[in-house]
Structures are given as C-alpha cells and as structure tokens.
Amino acid sequence: MTTARRPLWPSRSDAFWLFFAALAFAGLNSLFYALGDVTTGGLGPAAGLVLQVVADFSLVLLFRFPLPVAGFVIAGAVAMLASDLLAPGLLVPVHPLALMTVPTITPVVLSQLARVLDRRTVLWVAGILTLIAARPWVPSWSTTPFAVLSTTLPALLSLYFEARRQLLQSLRDRAERAEREQHLLAERARAEERRRLAGEMHDVVTHRLSLMVLHAGALGVTSADTAVRTAAEDIRREGAQALDELRDLVGVLRNGAEVGARTLSPEQPGDPARLVEESRSVGVATELAVDGDPARVSPTVARTAYRLVQEALTNVRKHAPGASATVSLRYHQDGLDVSVASTAASGPPDPALAGSGSGTGLAALRQRVELVGGRFDAGPAPGGGFRVGAILPAYVPTAEGTQRDPGARGR
Template sequence: MTTARRPLWPSRSDACWLFFAAFAFSGMNALFFALGDRTTGSLGPAAGLALQVVCDFTLVLLFRFPVQVCAFVTAVAFAMLASDVFAPGLLVPRHPLALLTVPTITPVVLSQAARVLDRRTVLWVAGILAVVASRPWTPDWAVTPFGLLSTALPALVSLYFEARRQLLQSLRDRAERAEREQHLLAEQARAEERRRLAGEMHDVVTHRLSLMVLHAGALGVTSAEPAVRTAAEDIRREGAQALDELRDLVGVLRNGTEIGGARTLSPAEPGDPARLVEESCSVGVATELVVDGDPARVSPTVARTAYRLVQEALTNVRKHAPGASATVSLRYRDDGLDVSVGNTAAASPPDPALAGSGSGAGLAGLRQRVELVGGRFEAGPAPGGGFRVGAILPAYVPTAEGTHCDPGARGR
C-alpha cells in the first residue's frame, strides 16, 4: 500500500508564514550574534549562529517532514546542552544574550507541529524539550521559567486550538450529514407519496373515464339523431384524450418527477364490489358477482385491496375484451379472502383509442398492492381465450387503521 505524500505546505499563506518566521528568527539570531558574545570553541566564533540559522530554516520543511524536523531540533537542543555542560563555548557562548538554552525557533516548531503530528508525539517532543530548556536538575529563575514558557506553553496552547478546530469541524460535518439525511428522508417520503398518488389516480380516475368513454360510444351507436351521435363522438374522443393525458401524468408521478402542491392522501373507505359489477353491466359487459362468506371477516385494508383489484380487472375487461362476459368471485374465509375476476374471450376487436389509453402499470400496481398486505397475486390467460386476475389475501393487516376499524382483528 502506497502512503500519500504530504504537501510541502498546506496553503500559500502557510508558505509565506513559514518563510517569514524563518527569516525573522534568523535575523534575530544574527542580532544576538552581533550584540552578544561569540562561541570560543574549535568550531569557530560563528558555530552557534550557523547552528541556529540551520534550525530556523528547517521550519519551512516542517509540513513535509514533521517527524524529521522535530527530531533535528531535539538533537540540536541536546547538542547545545552537552556543549554547555561538557564543552562551554563550543556551540553556545559562555554568556549568551538570549535566555533560551534550546534553539530559538523551538516555540514556533512546537506550535506548528500540533497541526501535522498526533497529540502523543507532540507531547513527547514538547516534554523532552521542556526538560532540556528548564534544566530541573539546576533550577534557576532566569532559566527554568523561561524554558517552560518557550516549550510547554506553545505546545499546549496549539494542541488546545487544534482540538477545538477538530471538534468544530466534527460538529459541522455532523450537522451537514444530518441535513443530507433529512433531505434524503424527505425525498423518499415525496417519492412514496407520488407513487401512492399515481396508484390512486390509475385505479380511480381511469376507471371513471373508461366508463364515460364506453357510455359515449354506446350512445353514438344507438342514437338516431345526428347531433346526439356527434356529441357522443366528441365526448368519446375527449375522454380518450383525457385517458392519454392521465397515462402520461401517472408515468410522471411513478418516475419521480416533482409535482408541486401534492397533498397527502387519506385512506378511502372500502368500496362495495357490487357497485363495480353494476357499473360494468350498465355499459354492456355481462358481469356476474359470486360472494361466499361474511365480508366482516376481513379488515378494511384488505377489503379496499380487494375492491381495487376488482375495479382494475373490470376496467381491463372493458378496454381489451369488448363483448366478453365476466365473473367476479369473492370467497371470505376465517383466515383470509380469495378474489378472482375472470372473463371470456373478446367477441370483437377492442376500441384502439380505449385499448391504448392504459399506462401499462395496472397489473404491476395490483401485484405491489397485494404483496404490501401480505397476499399472493396471480394474473394470466384463462382456458378458452379469456383472462383471469386473482389474489389470495390475509384477513387482517396489522395497521393502525385496521386496528381502529376492527378492534377484534388482533384476536384472530
């Protein structure tokens, strides 16, 4: 695994700051060299100045090589300590003008190291340099306090501000993540509402419009008055166009396009399948209703699902099988409901305008509706050229509505 290389400095402002600090401390060390004592060892009078300037300019490499820079500054501090103890005047003047007994750039190195190193490493480096700078084995009011202020204090202050920055960034990220999650939940709720709205429009409005188109077509065929036939054809044509537009709108809602002003739909009361059978008979489709058992055995949610299945199936019979007869069978059992809608073969070709008005999602929507209540859906050709749509539904679906409307449902 290849480790990502650190940048030379995080930003241009950091680069300017590091170079400025390096030149400033180099100038300060040169001033100390000009005004104070010089080293007197074998390395020459400028040995201390050269060592300080090298430490100053290692600051510009701190963001790329933080561990190496801290290790170098620590090694220079130990070399200065050894020179002062064992070889006075070699690397540190016998009477230095500055009170620091570590490299003068140390406070800056420690304050910036907290940005690129982990907390434990910074504390270890600061602790070692604090011991070297304060020299607790020979405490001195001119050395010990100043050594602690130049090592421990900048490291602790920098660690505090770095921890505060990370905390604020964490809180900011958490707030942004919560906002994104809230937005996603809102989008999911809107998408679910659109799908529900599309299902209701497909099941209810398409049913009514198809009845209107069939009534208008029957009126145009049976009426002897030309004006009535013309009006009936206009109604049929406009109804077919409305079905096409409704199909497009249902497709838009199912595909998730934003629709403004959509309100939450409240669950409708379960309809009576007998009314659907009467409407089907009124438009010339011979429909028989067979009911076995007590409808009160099933919860309102299951009854509404059965109603939608019968409604969609009879709508498909009127659109795709003109002249066919249909049979609606409802068998209520203690543990559920069997729904079946079958039709015979079509006696004539379907009306192209009416047959092409569907959205193509009717049976898929029925399957989804049935599976949501825990039922099993079936649809396919029947013997003799007809078609059959059926479902096996449970008696009770554990929803708040079902419990409210059917208090005894949980006991089943």
Template sequence: MEKSRPFRPGPGDTWWLTLAALAFIGLDIALYVFGEPTTGWAGPAAGVTLQVLLDLSLLLLFRFPRLVAGLVLAGALLMLASDLLSPGLLVPERQLTLMTVPTITPVVLSQLARLMDRRTLLWLTAILVLCASRPWDAHWNTTPFGLLGTALPTTISLYFEARRQLLRSLRDRAERAEREQHLLAERARAEERRKLAEEMHDVVTHRLSLMVLHAGALGVVSADEAVRTSAEDIRREGALALDELRDLVGVLRDGANAGPRTLTDGTAGDPATLVAESSSVGIPTELTVHGDPGRISPTIARTAYRVVQEALTNIRKHAPGSTATVGLRYHADGLDIAVENTRAGAPADPALAGSGSGAGLAGLRQRVELIGGRFGAGPIAGGGYRVDAILPAYVPTAEGDA
C-alpha cells in the same frame, strides 16, 4: 475518534513561514553581534551558525515536518551536550537570552499539531521540555522560561487543533442530519404521490369512464345528427382525458424514482391540433411555424405542447370573443414560443373562468425553468395577453440521452 484530514498549506501559510524564518535569522544574528561569541574549538561563530541553519530549516516545515522536528531536536541535544560537556562550544557561557533550545522551537511546536500525529508530538515535546527546563539543575530563570518555550506552544496548538476537529465533526453531523431530513421529506412526498395516484385512479378514472360510455351510448341511440356529433365529440375528448390522466397517474406513481424529469416525459402532441381545437370553439387562432421541429428533443416538444395548451385554455376561459396567434420558432439553440390574444369580445363565463386552480401559469413557469428555459406572461397594449417561453433544444435527461 475521527481521523484528521491532511493539512494542505496555502500561499498565506508559506509567506508567513518565510517571514518568520527571516525574522529569526535576524534575531540570532543580532544576539551574536551584541552578545558574547562562543569560545570552543568550533570557533566564535559556531553558535550563530547552528541557529541560522535551524532557522532556514523552518522553510521546509510544511513539506518535511518530521525532518525539521528532528533537526530541532538534534540542535537542542547538541546545545545541552555543549553546556554539560564543553561549556561555550555552541552556547555562549553568558548569553543574552534565557533560551536553552533553538530559538525556533516555539514556532515549530506550534505548527506540528497540524502536521504530525499527537503521540509523536508529545514525545518530541517531552524531550525538548527536559532540554529547556533542566530539572536536574533547576533555576528560577531557566526552568519557567524553558516550559514557556516548549510545553506552552504545544498545549495551545493541540487545543486549537482539537477545537477545529470538533467544529468540523459538528458541521459534518449537521450536514448529515440535513441530508437525512431531506430523504425523509422525499419519502413522505413519494407516499403522498402514491396515495394521490390511487385516489385519481379509483375515483376520477371511474367517473370519466362512465362519461365516455354515456356519450358513446347517446351517439348510438339518438336520432338527431347534431346530438350524435356532440356526443361523439364528448366521447373523443373524454377518451383523450383518460389517456392524459393515465399518464399523470404514472408520473405520480413513478415520481419518487424518476425525479423531476418525469414532468416532461411522454409523447409530445401536435400544437396544430390545439390550434384547431381552439378555432372550433369560437376563438379564431392562427399558427405560425418557422424552422424544423425535428431540431428539439421529445422532452422539449412535450413541454412546448403543454405551454401552448395552457395558454389557449386560459384564452378560452378568460377572453371569449378574442382572436389568438401562436408562434413557434425552431432554431439551433432551441424553441421560442409566443401565444398572444386580443381584448376579449364578450364577458367571461363565471363558471368557466372560476373552474381552474389558479396555478396554471405558475406550474408552466416551474416546468419551463426545470428544463433550463425561461418563461414570461403578462398583459400587452390593447387589452390582450401574451405568454412567452424560450426553451433549449436539448435537456440532459435519460430521455434526451437516448
């Protein structure tokens, strides 16, 4: 059986316990005023004094449950001894109630199920049941009322305590099953990433390598200067694509162990290179930089490079003949990026515009939000388009810690 967690009372528990103690003190005083006094050597107020002292002990129930239980048990034994050996000493011979144990007994027993072990509680209840029901001298008005004031509160409290523990156990099992399901899903995703990495390495890398080799061979054997220049450009871009593909394959292979932060690992490129490439293919692009790039971590720089790269790629695909501006503002809190283009000056090439997956901006948003940044993209007045990103200066990853 699962071990019960210790009960920690809250402010509400303390308040209602205080109110209960005051209510029982008032009840016992009222019984003393309107009933008969005790007649033994201890005086006429001996019975009410004992009851009020036990009522006050109720305030200590949550802090010292065993002490209060012992006091209630001692009070019940004293009342029983008074009835058997010296009638009228602690209990009036004709009292207004049928209670033959301290009046706070039902309240104490109803709370002890949360405060002490079950075996001790059952022993305590058994003794109080004997004191309250008087089976050796059973009466129709004493025995049933004694059982209702002792056995019934314990039974009800044990039922609710067992139900609470069962619900907590079921909740813990559900949470554990959910965690196990999450781990299985993560394992399945890691296996899919591994298979995808193998396919990319075996197929795409092979094709790109052939492209680079053919471009290099064309640059060597061709007599036309323009052809050699174009072939060299193709070879250089293919080599860069191979480097990017190698990094991506590494991310896919290591993603299961490295976690989400691998999306931004690696060496950051220079956005100025991207601007130069954009201008060289017919999209006049202006770069504006404010602040010190050294303020941001390599992880943030890598993400900024990807934002600018994706934005300029989309401009080349969807807005040929336009002009673009790239603004980078470095400050103590991070980096602000703004990539904006004017209205397209020519129709987009259908083959080029349809070559993407359509998930570029969504992937950028996920990448930016993953490191704690904000991302925005949308059309602007005049028919252009704008991509904004606000990145923090530092992300607490293993790379950033280094």
C-alpha cells in the same frame, strides 16, 4: 500501498508566515551573535549561530517533513546541552544572552507540529525539549520558568486550538450532513406523495373515465338516433383523449414509472392548429406561426404546449372580447418556445363568462410547465394586450416519452 505525499506548504499564506518566522528568528539570532559573546570552541566563533540559523530555516520544511524537523530540533537541543555541560563555548557561548539550551525557533516548531502530527507525538517532542530546556536536575528561576513558557506552553496551546478547530469542523460537517439528510428526506417525502397522488389518479380517475368511454362507445353502437351516436362518439373520443393525458400526467408524477403505452394519433390533443381553428370558429381572429420541426420534442412537451395554448386562447375569449391573438411555436434543438399574445379588448368582458373559471388557470399552467422542467412567463403586453409564454425542454423522462422515442434517454 503508497501513502499520499504531504504538500510542502498547505497554502500560500502558510508558506509566507513560515518564511517570515524563519527570517525573523534568523535575524534575532544574528542580533544575539552581534551583541553577545561568541563561541570559543574548535568549531569557530559562528558555530552556535550556524546551528541556530539552520534550525530556523528547517521550519520551512516542517509541513512536508514534520518528524525529521522535530528530530533535528531535538538533536540541536541535545548538542547545545552537551556543549554547555561538557564543552563550554563549543556551540553555546559561555555567557549567552539567551539562557535556554534549545534552539530559539523551538516555540514556533512546537506550535505548528500540532497541525501535522498526532497528539501523542507532539507531547513526546514537547516533553523532551522541556526536559532539556528546564534542566530539572539543576532548577533555577532564571531558566526553568522561561523554558516551560517556551516549550510546554506553545505545545499545549497549539494542541488546544487544533482540537477546537477539529471539533468545530466536525460540528460543521455534522450540520451540513444533517441538512443534506433533511433535504433528502424532504425529497423522498415529495416523491412518495407524488407517487401516492399518481396511484390515486390512476386507480380512481382512470377507472371512472374508462367506464365513461365504454358507456359512450356502447351508446354509439346501440342508439338509432344519429345525433345521439354523434354525441356519444364525441364523448368517447374526448374521454379517450382525457385518459391519454391522464396517463401522461401519471407518468410525469411517477418520474418514469410504467404506464400504459399508446400511439399518438392525429385526432388526439397535441396539434395547436386545432385550437387556432376552434378560436377562429367562435369569432376570435387568431394567427398561427410555426417555426421548426415539431418532431424535435417529445409528446409530453407537445401536450404541455397544447395545454398552454388552450388555456391562453380560452382566457382571450373570456376576458378580451374583440381582441385578436397570435400563437407562436418555435421548435429548436433544445426544446420549444411557446407564445400566445393578444391585443387589447374592444369592450368589457361578459361577467358570467369571465367569472366561470376558477381563477387558477395561469397558476396551474405555471406548475405544469415547471413540472416538465420549463420556464413560464405571463403578463401585460405593450399596447394593452396580454402575453402568455413558456420555454420548454425537448424531452421529459416519462415512460410515455421513452416508449415513443427509444433513443430519448440518450439525448
């Protein structure tokens, strides 16, 4: 198993500051070399400067090779200490401007190690460099305090800020996780409520409608009166259609739960042409424009469009007497665009007829359209009329749609 290779720099800003710090400390060491004494040992007068500059630019590789860089800085500090104690002038001038026997880049190295190494390793590196810089065996006010400030303090501060950053990140992650869990719990509660409502609709309303359909069918068979048989057949047919639509709604609420399969017959709701004919039969001039193939959309979407047209034409009859209406259906690959536009009314509406509704028809339409993943729009049209429209998807994942179209899930 191979470990992931560290990036050379975590970000461009880190790369910029690393190079900037390396150049700044290299310039500082060059200034010390120019203004102070030089080394006098066999390695030449620039031996100390070369060691310092190499240590400075090792900072650039800190994030990719943290342990080798820390080891190199420690080795440089040990070499400087050995030179100062055993061979004065070899790597450190006899009278240096900086009294520390560690590379000048040490504070920066220690401050960045906390970002890439564990706390114990950083403390070990800081302890070794503090021991070399402070020289506790010969304590001095001119070296010990400055040595501690240049080694121990940067390490401790960097560890503190890194621990604080990790704590804040942990709290942030915990808050985001709690928010996600809260969202999931809310989604689960909504799904459970939808399933509960679907179950109640299926168990209670479906049962009553089924009884109504059975009684109407029995009445149509046993009655000798033609008018009664006709009315009973109408009740039976409408009840059967209501059962089909109710099962469809239950399937949507359950988000694909199993409901009874059926075959959509021409007499069932779904053909807006019937609604247009009904509207014309009561004196409303209604035009129908159909573009595309109705087979492009699933039965669930077709039924939603049917309900939208039905509600819109009902509102025209109630609230806009004398107005004409245009129903537009455009079937395309992505779904269905529905529009019902009416002209301005030629007279005031009948108060009894206009007040017969619940006043929530458009709101219920919006909910129904959004339930299948569509977009609903309603508002005044130019010229004083009114327009109701929706953009519906081609397919909604319900058991009814899947049973009617085995390949629908692959769309």
